[in-house]
Amino acid sequence: MLKNLNLDDFGIYEGISETIVTTNRGWTSNAAPMGIIRKKDKLFIRLFKDSTTYDNVLSEKVLVANITWDPLVFVNSTFTDLEDSDFQTINFNCRSLVTLKKAQCWVAFECTNTKLTSEALVAELIPIRGHVNKCLIRAPNRAFFGVIEACIHATRYQLTGEDKYLKLIKAYGDIVDKCGGDNEKEAMRLLYGFL
Amino acid sequence: MLKNLNLDDFGIYEGISETIVTTNRGWTSNAAPMGIIRKKDKLFIRLFKDSTTYDNVLSEKVLVANITWDPLVFVNSTFTDLEDSDFQTINFNCRSLVTLKKAQCWVAFECTNTKLTSEALVAELIPIRGHVNKCLIRAPNRAFFGVIEACIHATRYQLTGEDKYLKLIKAYGDIVDKCGGDNEKEAMRLLYGFL
Numbered sequence: 001m002l003k004n005l006n007l008d009d010f011g012i013y014e015g016i017s018e019t020i021v022t023t024n025r026g027w028t029s030n031a032a033p034m035g036i037i038r039k040k041d042k043l044f045i046r047l048f049k050d051s052t053t054y055d056n057v058l059s060e061k062v063l064v065a066n067i068t069w070d071p072l073v074f075v076n077s078t079f080t081d082l083e084d085s086d087f088q089t090i091n092f093n094c095r096s097l098v099t100l101k102k103a104q105c106w107v108a109f110e111c112t113n114t115k116l117t118s119e120a121l122v123a124e125l126i127p128i129r130g131h132v133n134k135c136l137i138r139a140p141n142r143a144f145f146g147v148i149e150a151c152i153h154a155t156r157y158q159l160t161g162e163d164k165y166l167k168l169i170k171a172y173g174d175i176v177d178k179c180g181g182d183n184e185k186e187a188m189r190l191l192y193g194f195l
Numbered sequence: 196m197l198k199n200l201n202l203d204d205f206g207i208y209e210g211i212s213e214t215i216v217t218t219n220r221g222w223t224s225n226a227a228p229m230g231i232i233r234k235k236d237k238l239f240i241r242l243f244k245d246s247t248t249y250d251n252v253l254s255e256k257v258l259v260a261n262i263t264w265d266p267l268v269f270v271n272s273t274f275t276d277l278e279d280s281d282f283q284t285i286n287f288n289c290r291s292l293v294t295l296k297k298a299q300c301w302v303a304f305e306c307t308n309t310k311l312t313s314e315a316l317v318a319e320l321i322p323i324r325g326h327v328n329k330c331l332i333r334a335p336n337r338a339f340f341g342v343i344e345a346c347i348h349a350t351r352y353q354l355t356g357e358d359k360y361l362k363l364i365k366a367y368g369d370i371v372d373k374c375g376g377d378n379e380k381e382a383m384r385l386l387y388g389f390l
Contacts, residue, residue, distance in 0.1 A: 010332060014376030017334035035374070036334070067334045105332055135330040137205060137300055139212035139231070139262045145340035179230070181209030 005127045007038065010107050011067045014038050018148060019065040020077055021045070022087065022098045022106075023056035029087045029098040030056060031077040033151065036065050036125065043109065043125035054121060061111045062095075063125075066103035069138055071147040071187035073100070078151045079194040092129055105132040143180030146172040147187045154191055169195075200322045202233065205302050206262045209233050213343055214260040215272055216240070217282065217293045217301075218251035224282045224293040225251060226272040228346065231260050231320065238304065238320035249316060256306045257290075258320075261298035264333055266342040266382035268295070273346045274389040287324055300327040338375030341367040342382045349386055364390075 011017070021034040030052040037044040045063070047054040057063055068074075076082055088101045092108060099106045109125035150172040157165035169191075176188045206212070216229040225247040232239040240258070242249040252258055263269075271277055283296045287303060294301045304320035345367040352360035364386075371383045 011334040013333070013336065015336055015338055015379065016374040017336055019334055038376075065334075067332060069335065132332065135332050137262060137327065137330050138208070139206040139214055139260075140264065140339065140343060141208065141210055141212055142340065142343065143210055144335070145337065145343075148335060148337065148340075179211040181233075184210065 005107070005130050007041075007043070007107070007127065010105050010130050010132070012036060012038055012043075012065070012107065014040070017065070017067075018074075020068055020073055020100055020103070021053055022064045022066060022100060023053050023060065023062075024089075024096065024098045025056050025059055029082075029084070031066075031073075031082045031086070031100065033074050033077055033148075034065075043127070044122055045111070045125055046120055046122050048120045057111050057123060058114070058121065061114075062097060062108065062128075063111060064097055064099050064106050064108045066100040066106045068100060068103045069136075069144060070102065071144055071184045072190065073102075074148060074151055075187045075190045075194070078155060079191070090129075097129075099131075102133075104134055104136060106130065141179055141181070141184070143176045143178075143184035146175035146180070147184055147191070150176070150188065150191055154195060157195065166195075200302070200325050202236075202238070202302070202322065205300050205325050205327070207231055207233055207238075207260070207302065209235070212260070212262075213269075215263055215268055215295055215298070216248055217259045217261060217295060218248055218255065218257070219284075219291065219293045220251050220254055224277075224279070226261075226268075226277045226281070226295065228269050228272055228343075229260075238322070239317055240304075240306070240320055241315055241317050243315045252306050252318060253309070253316065256309075257292065257303065257323075258306060259292055259294050259301050259303045261295040261301045263295060263298045264331075264339060265297065266339055266379045267385065268297075269343060269346055270382045270385045270389070273350060274386070285324075292324075294326075297328075299329055299331060301325065336374055336376075336379070338371040338373075338379035341370035341375070342379055342386070345371070345383065345386055349390055352390065361390075 016035040107130040111123035211230040302325040306318035308319040
């Protein structure tokens with residue numbers, strides 16, 4: 001780990017941080033919600049096959065974890081491609097990395113010790129660069145978490161078609177209705193639209 | 196609303212913010228997890244009868260909403276009394292208010308237009324003072340919200356004794372096991388201990 005890059009300063013604590021991972025191959029950028037696993041000072045990511053993030057990480061061996069609390073970005077990057085204008089290109093050691101323009105902060109990682117299984121890859125992540133755009137205080141809001149859980153169950157629903165996931169999505173939609181602001185409610189409307 | 200106190204700066208956005216509300220009567224301080232409801236620039240709180248917060252707000256017409264992401268504080272203030280050393284006393288217009296020492300920030304509110312029903316009170320909140328201790332970046336972590344949801348269902352379980360709440364607590368406990376750091380896991384252990 002970089003001695004002068006403290007993951008705490010970028011909001012990546014022990015456990016699984018829900019981030020938007022941006023990757024690119026040449027000029028084609030991709031964003032997808034992904035968990036960054038931290039165990040003490042070791043970091044890992046697990047990526048399932050048949051995803052653009054999987055292909056890009058296998059090819060480029062680098063990724064950027066963006067920290068954001070925008071529920072619309074979580075829904076859009078789960079179901080569709082973000083706009084080109086959502087990305088920002090930075091140069092690092094003669095190669096281009098992409099980040100999310102509106103992220104609170106981001107950390108770029110080199111992916112090493114990659115282990116492949118029949119379904120997924122697990123890579124260790126070595127931080128190579130980080131940047132804080134802004135620090136915003138936020139009170140916990142159950143609706144934001146409701147959107148995240150609904151995205152997870154929506155992905156499972158799309159994979160399996162099982163009705164139980166629709167019920168869970170509806171239950172989290174109720175939390176969003178009760179506790180959310182305009183952004184969380186709009187995110188749920190978008191999610192229902194994608195299903 | 197105070198013209199120079201922007202609620203966004205204290206992390207209180209549209210919808211329901213999960214805060215720790217501190218109140219006091221004389222030297223006796225109390226803390227309890229409570230939602231602060233924001234609709235545009237109006238703020239409200241709903242307090243159920245038979246709680247210390249209800250009694251203190253009815254008597255003193257003032258409360259402090261503390262913003263924190265410490266899951267242990269949410270569990271402890273749901274089930275028991277915090278330590279005296281967790282509180283800090285501040286003076287405002289010749290009266291004493293209490294805040295949480297370790298909160299990221301807090302906003303003190305005057306409670307007006309109080310409406311009483313047979314079960315609860317609803318008061319409008321007018322911000323009178325706010326203070327930021329520190330701004331910390333945090334990636335979303337499902338385990339933190341798992342603890343919050345488990346606290347909510349644990350309260351319902353204690354009121355009704357219905358088994359369905361135990362099942363929900365267990366399901367959120369699984370999310371905490373999977374995604375949490377030491378703090379979230381310790382908070383769930385505490386919660387199970389209180390039940």
